[in-house]
Amino acid sequence: MKTTVRMRNFILLAAVAVAVVFLPGLLIKIGVIDAYTAQIFTLAGINAIMAISVNIICGVTGQLSLGQAGFMAIGAYVCIWFSQAMHFPLPLAMVTGALFAAVAGFFIGFPTLKLSGDYLAIVTLGFGEILRVIFVNLKVFTGGANGKRFTTILAASADIAWIVIIGTLAAVVIFLQNFLRSTYGRAIFSVREDEIAANSNGISVFKYKMTGFVVAAFVAGLAGALYAPFIGFVKPDLSSFNRSVDYLIYVVLGGMGSVTGSVIAAFVLTYLQEFLRFLKEYRLLIYPVILILVMLFRPQGLLGMKEFSFVRAWQRVTARRGAKDVGK
Amino acid sequence: MSDVLLRVDDISIVFGGLRAVGGFSCELKTGELVGLIGPNGAGKTTVFNMLSGVYTPTEGSICFTDARGRVHSVHEKKPFQLSKIGIARTFQNIRLFGNLTVEDNVLIAMHSQREINPLDAIFRTPRFYRDEERLRAKTLELLALFKIDSKKEELASNLPYGEQRKLEIVRALATNPRLLLLDEPAAGMNPQETQELMGLISFIRKQFNLTILLIEHDMKLVMGICERLIVLDYGRTIAAGLPAEIKENPAVIKAYLGEEAMIDA
Amino acid sequence: METLVVFFQQLINGLSLGSIYALIALGYTMVYGIVMLINFAHGDVLMVGAYTGFYVLHAMGPSPHALALSFVASMIVCAVAGVAIERFAYRPLRSAPRLNSLITAIAVSLILQNGMRVLPFVGPNPRQFPTMPTVNISFGAFGISNIQIIVILVSIVLMLILNYIINWTKTGKAMRAVSFDMRAASLMGISVNRVVAFTFALGSVLAAAGGILFATAYPQIDPTMGAMPGLKAFVAAVLGGIGSVPGAMLGGYILGVAETMTKGFISSQFADAISFSILIVILLVKPTGLMGTKVRVKV
Numbered sequence: 001m002k003t004t005v006r007m008r009n010f011i012l013l014a015a016v017a018v019a020v021v022f023l024p025g026l027l028i029k030i031g032v033i034d035a036y037t038a039q040i041f042t043l044a045g046i047n048a049i050m051a052i053s054v055n056i057i058c059g060v061t062g063q064l065s066l067g068q069a070g071f072m073a074i075g076a077y078v079c080i081w082f083s084q085a086m087h088f089p090l091p092l093a094m095v096t097g098a099l100f101a102a103v104a105g106f107f108i109g110f111p112t113l114k115l116s117g118d119y120l121a122i123v124t125l126g127f128g129e130i131l132r133v134i135f136v137n138l139k140v141f142t143g144g145a146n147g148k149r150f151t152t153i154l155a156a157s158a159d160i161a162w163i164v165i166i167g168t169l170a171a172v173v174i175f176l177q178n179f180l181r182s183t184y185g186r187a188i189f190s191v192r193e194d195e196i197a198a199n200s201n202g203i204s205v206f207k208y209k210m211t212g213f214v215v216a217a218f219v220a221g222l223a224g225a226l227y228a229p230f231i232g233f234v235k236p237d238l239s240s241f242n243r244s245v246d247y248l249i250y251v252v253l254g255g256m257g258s259v260t261g262s263v264i265a266a267f268v269l270t271y272l273q274e275f276l277r278f279l280k281e282y283r284l285l286i287y288p289v290i291l292i293l294v295m296l297f298r299p300q301g302l303l304g305m306k307e308f309s310f311v312r313a314w315q316r317v318t319a320r321r322g323a324k325d326v327g328k
Numbered sequence: 329m330s331d332v333l334l335r336v337d338d339i340s341i342v343f344g345g346l347r348a349v350g351g352f353s354c355e356l357k358t359g360e361l362v363g364l365i366g367p368n369g370a371g372k373t374t375v376f377n378m379l380s381g382v383y384t385p386t387e388g389s390i391c392f393t394d395a396r397g398r399v400h401s402v403h404e405k406k407p408f409q410l411s412k413i414g415i416a417r418t419f420q421n422i423r424l425f426g427n428l429t430v431e432d433n434v435l436i437a438m439h440s441q442r443e444i445n446p447l448d449a450i451f452r453t454p455r456f457y458r459d460e461e462r463l464r465a466k467t468l469e470l471l472a473l474f475k476i477d478s479k480k481e482e483l484a485s486n487l488p489y490g491e492q493r494k495l496e497i498v499r500a501l502a503t504n505p506r507l508l509l510l511d512e513p514a515a516g517m518n519p520q521e522t523q524e525l526m527g528l529i530s531f532i533r534k535q536f537n538l539t540i541l542l543i544e545h546d547m548k549l550v551m552g553i554c555e556r557l558i559v560l561d562y563g564r565t566i567a568a569g570l571p572a573e574i575k576e577n578p579a580v581i582k583a584y585l586g587e588e589a590m591i592d593a
Numbered sequence: 594m595e596t597l598v599v600f601f602q603q604l605i606n607g608l609s610l611g612s613i614y615a616l617i618a619l620g621y622t623m624v625y626g627i628v629m630l631i632n633f634a635h636g637d638v639l640m641v642g643a644y645t646g647f648y649v650l651h652a653m654g655p656s657p658h659a660l661a662l663s664f665v666a667s668m669i670v671c672a673v674a675g676v677a678i679e680r681f682a683y684r685p686l687r688s689a690p691r692l693n694s695l696i697t698a699i700a701v702s703l704i705l706q707n708g709m710r711v712l713p714f715v716g717p718n719p720r721q722f723p724t725m726p727t728v729n730i731s732f733g734a735f736g737i738s739n740i741q742i743i744v745i746l747v748s749i750v751l752m753l754i755l756n757y758i759i760n761w762t763k764t765g766k767a768m769r770a771v772s773f774d775m776r777a778a779s780l781m782g783i784s785v786n787r788v789v790a791f792t793f794a795l796g797s798v799l800a801a802a803g804g805i806l807f808a809t810a811y812p813q814i815d816p817t818m819g820a821m822p823g824l825k826a827f828v829a830a831v832l833g834g835i836g837s838v839p840g841a842m843l844g845g846y847i848l849g850v851a852e853t854m855t856k857g858f859i860s861s862q863f864a865d866a867i868s869f870s871i872l873i874v875i876l877l878v879k880p881t882g883l884m885g886t887k888v889r890v891k892v
Contacts (some may be wrong), residue, residue: 006457064695111877118631119876121695122827126869129824133865175450182449182456183435183442183463190425190436197423200380202411202440202503241820245699252696281711288703295697296685 009311016310017174021167029159038158042230044270045165046223049172051250051262053220056176057120058256060188060212061113066244067124070131071101071217073239075224077135077142080150080234090152094225101221102214109213113206128239135236147235155232165226169263172219176259177307188212249287252294257305265302331393333358333507333539339378339388339403348374349563352388356507361533361540363554363571367583371563372543373420376509379541380417381407395506412440416505418496420512420543426485430476430495433484434467437502470498473535474528490521494528501532508532510542514549522546526553551575559583596858602735603857604850609741609810611849612748616803617826618833618841619755620796626772626836627792629691633698634678636823637705638797641674642667642804643814644715647722655723660805664747667801675797676790684786702820709816719815722808744806751802752842755795759838768792772836825852825868832875834885843883 024041027033050072057065079097082088088096112123135142142148154161179185188208190198195205228234237243250269254261276283294301334356341349349371356362364372377383379390379402390402394413402410425433442463448456471477474494479487484495493513500508513529514522526549533540544550550557550571557574559567561583567574574580617639624632645667646660653659682701686694710717728739759765770778771788779785807822808814829848833840848868855867875882 058692062690062692064692066699111873115876115880118691118695119831119880121631122824122831123869123872123876125824126828126872130866130869133862137862178450178452179446182460183439183444184446184449186428186432186436187439189428189432193425193427194423196382196407197419197425198436199407200382200411200417200419200423201437201499202408203436204406204408245703248696248699256692281707281717284707285704285711288700288707291700292682292697292704295689295693295700296682299689299693 048266067128070128071220072224075221097225098221105217255301261303366560414506417509607850607853611846615845636819640819642801671801834882840884
């Protein structure tokens with residue numbers, strides 16, 4: 001790629017990232033966006049990070065993980081503990097939470113990914129549920145079934161919460177895309193396409209599956225470590241299967257091979273969830289019905305394996321403008 | 329230079345109650361072009377699978393000398409490890425990465441030759457861009473050799489059959505192998521394509537200093553380019569030697585009974 | 594001496610619980626053997642069976658006749674449900690990537706659970722399952738209840754009938770053929786669709802029975818009651834070797850006993866965790882299960 005094109009793309013993406021992270025933050029601070037709306041969309045940001053976590057595993061291993069909520073809960077509780085009991089500064093506690101989740105991912109992934117077959121779904125499901133039981137019983141550490149309170153600046157200040165959380169989301173998306181558009185990404189896609197051929201051509205299939213799984217666990221832990229200080233309250237059912245299914249729905253609807261698709265779906269559905277509150281119990285019925293309809297009639301979801309590209313959008317916009325000039 | 333590149337000692341493999349290959353031995357010297365032939369189901373691909381780490385032999389040993397002169401026990405290694413020490417293979421039923429482009433298929437095979445680390449990719453350092461250029465340039469060179477460079481942006485599954493087979497070979501070459509295992513490279517090709525392939529195989533053997541072990545049913549190709557032959561039937565070696573000898577060998581003719589028409593070059 | 598008493602008591606409890614797990618595990622293993630799908634909704638079919646039985650017993654009042662009728666009614670309802678689910682949710686996806694079918698199965702499971710919650714005459718609150726008065730037969734310090742005897746006996750009878758169907762009837766032979774190689778079986782003139790539907794029906798019938806037996810032994814029913822037993826039964830199927838019918842029976846009993854032993858000797862809170870620990874261990878040590886065979890991929 002020529003350097004000038006490279007520079008243009010970099011500036012374009014940097015501008016978009018800065019705008020998305022700081023502009024709404026400013027609007028929240030001066031009150032143009034009210035706190036309630038801010039909270040919904042900030043929560044959507046966390047959901048988007050979780051959706052990316054599920055997406056990574058789906059994309060790398062071709063299997064389903066139904067326990068990402070478990071890693072999120074680990075990130076949340078560990079972050080709280082290191083912040084309250086060990087007096088770590090909040091950013092450090094958050095990173096520690098994510099790291100613990102990554103380690104858990106390593107131990108869960110290692111035996112399971114060696115196997116061929118659909119075992120990952122069941123194992124991760126069990127993992128999430130056992131974790132919930134453990135969290136309920138470890139009252140000293142987690143406050144038991146009643147949960148644990150964790151008031152921080154993120155819970156108090158909506159604009160800082162937005163900047164931190166959406167900033168993290170932007171960073172995750174950017175780093176992940178960079179990673180996938182490289183020889184590492186190609187290696188990962190080759191594993192998804194044909195494991196035996198990939199193996200015979202120098203790709204250590206197991207290593208890449210493990211990498212994907214541990215990175216996904218880290219990302220989920222990061223989401224949890226952001227969730228705890230933001231919401232200010234964590235209960236053991238954060239780890240439950242039902243929550244893992246929520247994140248799965250975002251990925252399916254957005255497109256199982258698309259990172260940007262998952263983000264878009266997470267934002268749309270999180271907003272919709274608030275909007276549909278009046279449906280009460282029926283809400284729980286609608287999501288699985290939508291899931292089946294998508295699977296039957298549009299299994300690739302919104303974006304399939306494509307990514308929404310700001311660069312391409314820019315090119316289309318400028319091309320149209322250029323054509324208009326020529327027309328004159 | 330005629331060092332022993334590959335020494336296979338009495339390997340066998342048993343699936344359930346069936347001994348698919350029994351007591352197979354051979355020695356490949358560097359630079360040789362050897363053909364592995366035999367009727368369908370004789371165990372030829374099974375031998376390849378053992379040589380490339382897909383199966384582990386239940387008995388026997390396989391030793392391979394890499395470019396640095398180190399000897400490795402093949403039978404204890406996994407396919408990706410063998411790829412790194414210089415054994416490459418193609419598959420009987422093409423196994424390309426169908427939903428990826430032609431270029432990507434070859435780039436993937438060069439993954440182990442990267443000179444960057446994950447951080448370079450994540451943070452898009454100049455080193456990352458340099459390495460990508462280097463790998464893409466090499467890919468283009470290889471594709472051009474086989475005249476499929478113009479199709480580098482096409483999805484591999486959209487290529488015509490003959491070009492898919494060529495791409496598999498290009499991909500295998502991209503791993504910088506010393507030993508190339510070709511499994512029925514001419515399957516499904518017409519006589520013209522087969523002739524072209526024969527030329528290509530001879531060419532790459534010289535150009536890349538390869539040792540080639542080749543499974544084929546097309547006797548014209550086998551007789552045309554192989555220096556010597558090993559014949560397998562029901563998992564056992566029934567004959568080995570020069571093509572001219574093998575052609576007249578009664579055991580071989582008996583094994584191929586019913587396919588005599590193929591054995592006239 | 595005390596330990597021995599607890600041991601035998603929990604053994605009896607485990608056989609009873611294990612019978613139920615075995616019945617459900619059979620449904621999982623047969624479906625997986627034939628269409629390579631983990632039918633997430635299977636545990637919820639158990640729930641549907643339990644509720645059907647509930648309404649029959651409620652209408653007729655608890656009596657042996659009513660109980661028998663409730664078995665029949667719920668078996669019919671669940672068989673229909675199982676076949677319908679297969680026909681409308683799974684069959685269209687038979688040629689799609691397995692991931693898609695798995696997601697659909699999860700969705701069906703959620704629809705069953707939440708659907709029951711929303712239905713006005715069901716509702717999310719737990720109901721009391723009408724059960725017979727418990728009569729304990731004691732052997733000294735430990736004993737067995739009439740309910741447990743019924744659970745074990747009914748399960749054994751059903752498993753024997755299943756065994757007969759699979760091994761001694763033409764349909765059973767067709768089932769085995771399809772699970773071996775679907776395409777070859779269809780080329781031999783076997784109607785794959787009918788065999789698959791029959792398999793789902795059979796599994797659902799067993800789940801229905803399992804549901805009523807479960808509700809009889811643990812009389813609180815609610816729309817999410819099927820999730821945990823379903824999951825554990827799946828673990829039992831994996832333990833025995835997924836795809837293997839005798840394996841599912843064996844796995845069910847082993848899991849049931851393991852769970853009750855944990856309840857008796859360690860703590861009841863860890864009883865849930867034990868099944869997943871067994872899952873991890875078996876996947877580490879012998880992933881094909883106790884009675885499963887290794888499948889080789891042809892390259």
